Amino acid sequence: MDSDALDTFLAVHRRGGISNAAKFLHRSQPAISRRIALLEQELGVPLFERVAGRTRLSDAGRVLIPYAERAVAAAQDAEQAIRALTKQNAGPVSLAVTGTLADGRLSTIMKRFARENPAVTLTLRTATSAEVSDLIRRGEATIGLRYNVDRAGDLACEPVLTEALQVVCAPEHPLAGKRVKRLAELRSERWIAFPETRGRREIAAAHVFALFLTLGLGEIEWTAVDSLTAQKRLVEAGFGLALLARSHLAEELRAASIATIAVGDLAADQDTVLVTRRDGFLSAAAERLLDTIRRNFAGRDGSAPEDVRKRTPARKVVARRRLA
Numbered sequence: 001m002d003s004d005a006l007d008t009f010l011a012v013h014r015r016g017g018i019s020n021a022a023k024f025l026h027r028s029q030p031a032i033s034r035r036i037a038l039l040e041q042e043l044g045v046p047l048f049e050r051v052a053g054r055t056r057l058s059d060a061g062r063v064l065i066p067y068a069e070r071a072v073a074a075a076q077d078a079e080q081a082i083r084a085l086t087k088q089n090a091g092p093v094s095l096a097v098t099g100t101l102a103d104g105r106l107s108t109i110m111k112r113f114a115r116e117n118p119a120v121t122l123t124l125r126t127a128t129s130a131e132v133s134d135l136i137r138r139g140e141a142t143i144g145l146r147y148n149v150d151r152a153g154d155l156a157c158e159p160v161l162t163e164a165l166q167v168v169c170a171p172e173h174p175l176a177g178k179r180v181k182r183l184a185e186l187r188s189e190r191w192i193a194f195p196e197t198r199g200r201r202e203i204a205a206a207h208v209f210a211l212f213l214t215l216g217l218g219e220i221e222w223t224a225v226d227s228l229t230a231q232k233r234l235v236e237a238g239f240g241l242a243l244l245a246r247s248h249l250a251e252e253l254r255a256a257s258i259a260t261i262a263v264g265d266l267a268a269d270q271d272t273v274l275v276t277r278r279d280g281f282l283s284a285a286a287e288r289l290l291d292t293i294r295r296n297f298a299g300r301d302g303s304a305p306e307d308v309r310k311r312t313p314a315r316k317v318v319a320r321r322r323l324a
Contacts, residue, residue, distance in 0.1 A: 001039065001042055001043070003071060003072055003075035004035070005035055005038065005039045005042075006039075006068040006071050006072050007025075007072050008021065008025065008032060008035045008036060008039075009036060009039060009047060009061075009064065009068055010065075010068055010069065010072060011024055011025055011032075012032065012036060012048065012055065013048075013057060013061070013065065016054070016055065017054070017055040018032050018033055018036075018055065036048070043060065043064075045058070045060040046058050046060065046061075047060055047061035047064060048061055069137065069138045069139070070154075072138075072139060073137075073138060073139030073277065073280065076139045077139075077280055077281035078281075080281055080283055091119075091120060091121070091283050091285050092120070092121045092122075092123070092142075093120055093121070093122050093123075093142050093143070093283070093285050093286050093289055094122075094123045094124075094125070094140070094141040094142045094143075095110075095122065095123065095124050095125075095141065095142065095143050095144075095145070095289065096124075096125050096126070096127055096131075096132045096135040096136065096140075096141035096143070096144045096145070097124065097125075097126055097127075097132065097144070097145040097146070098126070098127065098128060098129050098132055098145065098146045098147055099126040099127070099128075099228075100228045100248060101145050101146075101147075101272065102124070102126050103247070103248070104250070104251070105247065105296060105297075106124075106145075108296065109292055109293055109296050110122060110124065112292060112296075113288070113289055113292045116288075116292075117285060117288060120285040122289070125141065129146035129147045129148065129150075132144040132145070132146040132275060133146065133150045133152065133155060133275060136155060136275050136276060136277055137152075137154060137155065137277065139277070139280075142276070142282070142283075142286045142289075143274065143275070143276055143286060143289060143290060143293075144274070144275035144276070145272065145273070145274060145275070145293065146272075146273055146275055147270055147271065147272060147273070148270065148271050148273060149271065149273055150273070150275060153278070154277065154278055155275055155276070155277060155278055156275070156276050156277070156278045157273045157274070157275055158273065158274040158275075159271045159272070159273050159274075160272055160273065160274055160293065160294055160297040161247075161271070161272040161297045162269050162270070162271050162272075163245040163246060163247060163269060163270055163272070164245075164246070164267075164268070164269050165243050165244065165245055165266075165268045165269060165270060166243070166244060166245070166246060166249070166260050166261075167186065167241055167242075167243055167260065167261040167262075167263055167266065168232075168235055168241065168242050168243075168244055168249060168258050168259065168260055168261070169235060169238075169241050169258070169259055169260070169261055170235060170236055170237065170238040170258070170259065171236075171256060171257065171258070171259045172238060173238065173241075173259065173261070175261045176259035176260075176261065177259050177260070177261075178261060178262070179261070179262035179263075179264065180261060180262070180263055180264065181264040181265070182263070182264060182265050183211070183212070183263050183265055183266050186241065186261070186263070187212065187220055189220075189221075189240065189241045190221045190222065190223065190239065190240035190241070191220055191221065191222040191223070191240055191241050191242065191243075192222070192223050192225050192231050192234050192235060192239065192240040192241065192242045193222060193223075193224065193225070193231070193242065193243065194224065194225070194226060194231075195224035195225075195226055211243075211266075211268065222240075223239075223240060228244075228248060231244070232244075232248075232249070232252055232258065235258055236252070236257050236258055241261070243268070245270055272297065274290065274293060274294075276290075
């Protein structure tokens with residue numbers, strides 16, 4: 001069982017069949033079919049089955065998936081490690097980020113990195129936080145940037161920023177720029193948030209609702225909006241309030257198109273985390289990108305990365321609520 005066979009197996013699975021896998025791998029369909037047949041013969045079990053005209057994993061295929069992903073990723077590590085011996089300042093680096101982190105700050109990071117490392121091919125793709133972890137795990141991305149620590153043991157997570165979440169409103173709102181003692185004073189407002197979606201670590205409507213329940217405030221009226229930009233436009237238009245990180249509001253706050261409401265008993269924050277594969281190979285270029293990201297996130301929102309990394313168990317008793 002070699003890495004090419006496993007890579008072919010993964011391509012058939014991810015692309016939904018022999019034909020699409022052949023196009024993706026730039027091989028003929030008979031070659032792909034033969035490669036899968038040889039792998040199945042070696043393992044002694046079928047890896048795929050046809051159901052209603054579609055190619056689906058067999059039970060054995062589902063068992064093989066995580067092992068195949070790790071094996072292919074390890075082979076990629078080995079190849080990159082060997083190439084790094086002769087090309088320290090070149091090569092590909094792939095960055096996967098949660099969609100709402102693909103902002104002006106990330107654009108600045110990528111421009112600086114590209115300028116300082118012209119021989120490095122840097123690519124970017126966006127995904128949910130859970131998908132970012134999966135891309136790193138499968139070796140399809142080198143570095144990930146997502147919300148909150150992934151507890152999986154095969155990933156290394158490094159918090160680089162902790163941001164307090166703020167209640168935001170339209171500038172014309174009666175409470176714009178003011179302070180209320182308790183969140184309870186905002187219970188009659190309409191709230192805007194992301195819909196509950198697996199793998200999303202932005203502030204979903206269910207999380208806002210849970211925050212009110214935690215404080216014993218009961219139900220609130222909320223609207224699910226699956227776009228950060230759309231949320232901000234609705235807030236600007238006076239359609240409702242939202243709970244957002246300050247970095248998401250930099251442009252609007254400068255333009256005074258959005259205002260904030262300080263809330264005395266609200267203490268919720270959100271971590272931004274760098275993700276890599278634990279013990280996976282990182283080229284010199286990848287290490288430089290990590291350093292560039294760290295430097296650009298350091299000190300934001302009053303918290304240096306090292307302050308975040310030095311958290312102790314006592315942190316749990318502080319009266320702050322972290323929204324997952």
